[in-house]
Amino acid sequence: MKKTLFAIITILFLGTIARADEGMWIPALLQRNEAEMQAMGMKITADDIYSINHSSMKDAVVLFGGGCTGEIVSEQGLLLTNHHCGYGWIQRHSTMEHDYLTDGFWAMTPEEELACPGLTVTMLKNMVDVTDKILTNVTPETTDEERAEIVSKNIKRLVEEMQKRSEYEVSVESFYQGNQYFLMYNEVFRDIRMVGAPPSNIGKFGGDTDNWVWPRHTGDFSIFRIYVGPDGKPAEYSKDNKTYKPDYHFTISLKGVEEGDFTFVFGYPARTNEYLPAVAVNQEANVIYPVVVDLRTKILDIYNKYQEKDAKVRIQYANKHAGLGNGWKKWMGVIEGIRNFKGIEKKQAFEEAYLDWCMKTRSRIPYMHALKDFTPVYEEYEKYRMATTYFTEAGLSIELIEFAANFAQITEVTKDTPQEEIDELVNALKSAAAVFYKDYYQPIDEEVAIAMLKAYREAQPEDFRPEILNEIDRKFKGNVQSYVDYLFGKTIFTSEEKVNKFLDEFNPSKVKKLEKDPAIVAANSMMDFYVENVMAKSRECNTKINNLRRVYMEGQMKMIPEVYPERNLYPDANFTLRVTYGKVGGFKPKDAVTYRHYTTLDGIMQKENPNIYDYVVTDRLRELYEAKDYGRYADKDGSMHVAFIAGNHTTGGNSGSPILNANGELLGLNFDRTWEGTMSDLIYDPSICKNISVDIRYVLFLIDKYAGCQRLIDEMTIAE
Numbered sequence: 001m002k003k004t005l006f007a008i009i010t011i012l013f014l015g016t017i018a019r020a021d022e023g024m025w026i027p028a029l030l031q032r033n034e035a036e037m038q039a040m041g042m043k044i045t046a047d048d049i050y051s052i053n054h055s056s057m058k059d060a061v062v063l064f065g066g067g068c069t070g071e072i073v074s075e076q077g078l079l080l081t082n083h084h085c086g087y088g089w090i091q092r093h094s095t096m097e098h099d100y101l102t103d104g105f106w107a108m109t110p111e112e113e114l115a116c117p118g119l120t121v122t123m124l125k126n127m128v129d130v131t132d133k134i135l136t137n138v139t140p141e142t143t144d145e146e147r148a149e150i151v152s153k154n155i156k157r158l159v160e161e162m163q164k165r166s167e168y169e170v171s172v173e174s175f176y177q178g179n180q181y182f183l184m185y186n187e188v189f190r191d192i193r194m195v196g197a198p199p200s201n202i203g204k205f206g207g208d209t210d211n212w213v214w215p216r217h218t219g220d221f222s223i224f225r226i227y228v229g230p231d232g233k234p235a236e237y238s239k240d241n242k243t244y245k246p247d248y249h250f251t252i253s254l255k256g257v258e259e260g261d262f263t264f265v266f267g268y269p270a271r272t273n274e275y276l277p278a279v280a281v282n283q284e285a286n287v288i289y290p291v292v293v294d295l296r297t298k299i300l301d302i303y304n305k306y307q308e309k310d311a312k313v314r315i316q317y318a319n320k321h322a323g324l325g326n327g328w329k330k331w332m333g334v335i336e337g338i339r340n341f342k343g344i345e346k347k348q349a350f351e352e353a354y355l356d357w358c359m360k361t362r363s364r365i366p367y368m369h370a371l372k373d374f375t376p377v378y379e380e381y382e383k384y385r386m387a388t389t390y391f392t393e394a395g396l397s398i399e400l401i402e403f404a405a406n407f408a409q410i411t412e413v414t415k416d417t418p419q420e421e422i423d424e425l426v427n428a429l430k431s432a433a434a435v436f437y438k439d440y441y442q443p444i445d446e447e448v449a450i451a452m453l454k455a456y457r458e459a460q461p462e463d464f465r466p467e468i469l470n471e472i473d474r475k476f477k478g479n480v481q482s483y484v485d486y487l488f489g490k491t492i493f494t495s496e497e498k499v500n501k502f503l504d505e506f507n508p509s510k511v512k513k514l515e516k517d518p519a520i521v522a523a524n525s526m527m528d529f530y531v532e533n534v535m536a537k538s539r540e541c542n543t544k545i546n547n548l549r550r551v552y553m554e555g556q557m558k559m560i561p562e563v564y565p566e567r568n569l570y571p572d573a574n575f576t577l578r579v580t581y582g583k584v585g586g587f588k589p590k591d592a593v594t595y596r597h598y599t600t601l602d603g604i605m606q607k608e609n610p611n612i613y614d615y616v617v618t619d620r621l622r623e624l625y626e627a628k629d630y631g632r633y634a635d636k637d638g639s640m641h642v643a644f645i646a647g648n649h650t651t652g653g654n655s656g657s658p659i660l661n662a663n664g665e666l667l668g669l670n671f672d673r674t675w676e677g678t679m680s681d682l683i684y685d686p687s688i689c690k691n692i693s694v695d696i697r698y699v700l701f702l703i704d705k706y707a708g709c710q711r712l713i714d715e716m717t718i719a720e
């Protein structure tokens with residue numbers, strides 16, 4: 001009796017753990033989640049969220065550019081996304097006279113909205129399951145190679161056929177590691193204009209220091225608008241274009257959130273790997289990430305040292321720092337999360353249950369093999385993964401070498417190359433040089449070179465190093481410093497003038513000299529080694545791994561519903577539109593620490609430090625704070641809420657996604673995750689995996705009270 005009761009309790013307990021919060025759901029199949037969502041508090045239907053028969057929320061959620069999400073909030077195509085998603089565009093429009101990154105940008109009239117040529121916004125119109133069509137002619141006897149060929153042929157044929165009949169962009173996307181396929185119809189808008197952005201000390205408040213961390217106080221939003229041709233269809237930029245009238249736009253809620261409230265996030269998560277075997281997670285988190293973190297720590301320390309000394313260098317390296325720092329910090333969180341929450345052990349326990357299930361009938365033998373065969377492949381793969389990691393993270397982090405690698409093509413010029421082609425190459429390299437040297441600081445690069453070459457040389461076995469590393473032993477007695485002195489002393493690539501002079505005088509007879517340039521020698525040595533000794537082997541391993549993952553996934557798709565009927569399966573993120581849901585709430589990240597679910601403007605004032613770039617507060621914001629001039633955007637407790645956390649399963653690409661309440665009204669913009677839970681791309685644990693959103697009331701307060709851009713508030717639909 002006691003035993004059964006215990007079993008039931010265990011099942012119930014496991015059930016809630018496995019279910020609540022985890023999962024990124026395909027909107028077209030959301031009916032399956034509707035009951036659970038409603039039980040958690042949702043007051044609308046799956047059909048309100050996604051429908052192809054009438055307007056629904058999906059008509060207001062877009063892929064912003066290539067890597068973020070945005071949502072439409074007015075009948076005039078007004079679009080919200082994160083500041084860090086609009087960052088590149090804000091920067092591109094900035095000049096010395098108009099520094100929108102520093103000062104913010106607000107189009108006070110429609111005429112002031114700025115065109116962003118090259119920026120697109122993509123909207124899903126329909127998605128259809130075409131698994132049967134794609135897997136036609138695939139049988140249990142089909143080999144992996146044959147299968148790959150059949151699938152790619154079927155995809156090509158179907159896309160060609162459907163594209164002829166559709167005004168939208170058609171593609172086929174693979175789900176569940178090639179076990180399910182959907183045909184996607186997308187509308188792509190090409191005239192997108194920049195409408196507003198707060199200054200960086202609001203939009204990026206806390207900078208890289210606070211990145212991935214809760215409590216957070218970042219006003220991470222920017223505003224754009226979709227324009228269309230006179231016929232209402234997507235068009236290239238033209239001043240005659242008009243604003244887009246969407247089928248749906250979000251209503252904004254001013255009610256804020258409370259602990260336990262139901263929320264959902266609708267957006268474009270990029271990549272997750274939730275169904276990997278333990279060996280793979282172990283390699284990723286315990287072998288590769290520590291190396292990357294270690295290399296990046298060395299580089300970032302050098303950046304910091306020089307950035308602190310010199311304001312110009314700080315700006316030059318701001319973007320590089322943010323890029324390296326984002327992954328660096330996240331992966332430290334992943335390593336720690338997996339250790340503290342016993343990620344590998346949990347995977348191993350699951351695998352035991354899986355193997356038990358496989359042993360039950362003969363037809364499951366292939367599923368058993370799929371899991372067991374991972375081990376030798378990953379063993380083989382490790383050496384090549386490591387070599388790739390050192391090549392990209394150490395070798396190519398030496399900016400001089402990375403830039404010199406661009407000159408590979410020009411070293412192939414011969415006296416038979418048409419002059420036109422040469423001119424084109426020379427011009428392209430000159431423009432690349434202008435971009436590169438604007439943000440190049442040689443003392444940083446020299447120090448990085450010393451640190452990276454040392455690490456590269458020490459870590460890789462002699463027979464597995466690019467020639468140039470062994471040459472340091474032969475010609476420089478193993479003294480990296482002497483080699484780096486020689487490299488930077490002899491190359492033309494330390495100076496834009498020298499590079500331009502070389503390009504101006506370039507003719508085929510100069511190739512020989514260029515080939516002897518030490519930066520070119522180093523670049524070639526690293527690239528040749530990679531191409532000849534690593535790339536093909538790496539690909540081979542990857543193909544094997546992908547095939548095993550497909551079969552292992554298929555096995556899990558059969559096993560999980562039988563063994564863990566309470567657990568819903570969802571496909572890994574693949575840059576397609578998904579819905580995820582969870583409740584608002586704080587959590588306990590570690591012993592003795594508890595996090596509340598929201599932050600306020602008080603926290604910004606506590607963090608304020610005029611001497612630290614990331615924590616500067618503008619006078620205007622301080623005045624509004626001191627006057628408590630929050631208008632209708634104040635919380636009912638009288639304070640200004642800035643950000644909040646909830647248990648939505650999000651990942652990269654979800655930035656800018658709308659976070660919505662039980663009625664489907666906009667509560668805020670998703671922009672990050674908490675550091676303790678960054679392992680959620682590999683293993684999700686609802687007790688620590690939380691998404692961070694900026695409160696929409698803070699966004700409106702900034703547009704209205706801070707920027708005085710009332711016209712934007714007027715066009716939104718706001719529920720008091």
Ligand code: ARG
Nearest residue numbers: 084207208211212322326672
């Ligand atoms: N962690 C956020 C996401 O992965 C990026 C936030 C950008 N902000 C920054 N300070 N780097 O993309």
Ligand code: ASP
Nearest residue numbers: 651652653654655672673
């Ligand atoms: N900050 C990420 C993004 O830019 C979101 C995340 O990884 O949680 O998409």
